[in-house]
Amino acid sequence: MDSATLIGMVSIFTAGITMGIGSIGSALGEGRAVAQAMTAISQQPDESGTISRTLFVGLAIIESVAIYCLVVSMILLFANPFWSHFTTR
Amino acid sequence: MEILKIGEITPDAVILWQAGWIKLNVTILYTWITMAALTILSWLATRRISSGRSFGQWQNFLEAVVETISGQIRDIANEQPGKYIAFIGTLFLFIAFSNFFMELPGYVPPTSSLSTTAGLAICVFFAVPVYGIANEGFLSYLKQYTKPTPLMLPFNIMGEFTRTLALAVRLFGNIMSETKIAAILLAVIPFFFPVIMQALGLLIGMIQAFIFTVLAMIYIASAERVGTEERQANEK
Numbered sequence: 181m182d183s184a185t186l187i188g189m190v191s192i193f194t195a196g197i198t199m200g201i202g203s204i205g206s207a208l209g210e211g212r213a214v215a216q217a218m219t220a221i222s223q224q225p226d227e228s229g230t231i232s233r234t235l236f237v238g239l240a241i242i243e244s245v246a247i248y249c250l251v252v253s254m255i256l257l258f259a260n261p262f263w264s265h266f267t268t269r
Numbered sequence: 270m271e272i273l274k275i276g277e278i279t280p281d282a283v284i285l286w287q288a289g290w291i292k293l294n295v296t297i298l299y300t301w302i303t304m305a306a307l308t309i310l311s312w313l314a315t316r317r318i319s320s321g322r323s324f325g326q327w328q329n330f331l332e333a334v335v336e337t338i339s340g341q342i343r344d345i346a347n348e349q350p351g352k353y354i355a356f357i358g359t360l361f362l363f364i365a366f367s368n369f370f371m372e373l374p375g376y377v378p379p380t381s382s383l384s385t386t387a388g389l390a391i392c393v394f395f396a397v398p399v400y401g402i403a404n405e406g407f408l409s410y411l412k413q414y415t416k417p418t419p420l421m422l423p424f425n426i427m428g429e430f431t432r433t434l435a436l437a438v439r440l441f442g443n444i445m446s447e448t449k450i451a452a453i454l455l456a457v458i459p460f461f462f463p464v465i466m467q468a469l470g471l472l473i474g475m476i477q478a479f480i481f482t483v484l485a486m487i488y489i490a491s492a493e494r495v496g497t498e499e500r501q502a503n504e505k
Contacts, residue, residue, distance in 0.1 A: 233341075233344070236476060236480060237480060237483050237484060237487070240439060240476075240477075240480040240484070241435075243439075244435050244439045247439055247442035247443060247446075248442070250446055251441070251442045254278055254445065254449065255278065258277070258449075259277070259278050259279075
């Protein structure tokens with residue numbers, strides 16, 4: 181196995197694993213946040229504007245970890261610097 | 270036809286025209302197109318502006334937009350939106366329109382490039398001390414970095430940089446992945462499913478524009494709230 185094959189294999193595997201493990205935490209966190217916001221809206225429907233704005237901002241912050249993982253795996257799949265170093269040589 | 274190939278994750282790499290060291294890439298071109306669209310639309314809408322009882326539908330639309338933005342600012346900052354609306358409103362309109370035009374074929378949203386989003390995030394990074402010093406004065410602005418205890422000083426300074434990075438990468442990641450997912454699905458399931466993803470992309474684009482703006486406003490407001498609360502505590 182030459183190094184280009186090895187890099188390709190490891191990159192694809194790591195991209196999948198990054199996405200898989202990286203999204204667990206924010207999926208759980210987002211589910212919990214939405215559930216709590218639903219409870220809050222059903223208890224106080226008058227405050228739904230404030231609650232949903234805070235919910236969106238909170239979701240964006242929780243989600244950003246998963247987005248970092250997405251960016252890393254996108255870079256590994258589409259713009260891999262190690263791969264292009266070996267293939268353009 | 271396809272400007273951005275599927276293997277390229279940033280439109281910065283596609284150079285349309287080059288003279289010496291001046292390069293015109295796709296990001297700059299589409300930023301200009303978005304700016305021109307916004308300017309022409311605003312010019313057309315405000316050309317025959319009237320304060321009377323009869324006004325055009327475009328004026329009505331723009332008034333609704335401005336009223337919504339200033340209402341949101343008033344809710345978050347608990348003060349009059351006058352001095353924020355130029356900055357915050359421009360951020361929102363630029364991001365929202367460039368995400369909205371993503372649905373047009375052949376349009377590459379400038380927010381799908383990390384350099385555009387980093388530029389917008391750096392604007393927010395500098396706007397926070399500018400508004401903070403203008404409202405609080407230089408020393409009391411600097412004092413809020415030592416706020417709970419002086420031990421937190423390095424973490425507060427670090428947080429200032431990491432939240433700028435987070436702001437840039439969040440917008441870039443969402444919009445870039447949306448354009449990529451549309452292209453990948455087009456290759457896998459060509460006919461119906463990409464339409465649904467485009468509709469979802471419209472929603473994601475609007476939510477991301479909203480979130481970017483609200484976070485920028487929260488960062489600016491939180492730099493001022495510390496001083497305001499302290500003054501209120503002293504008056505009691």
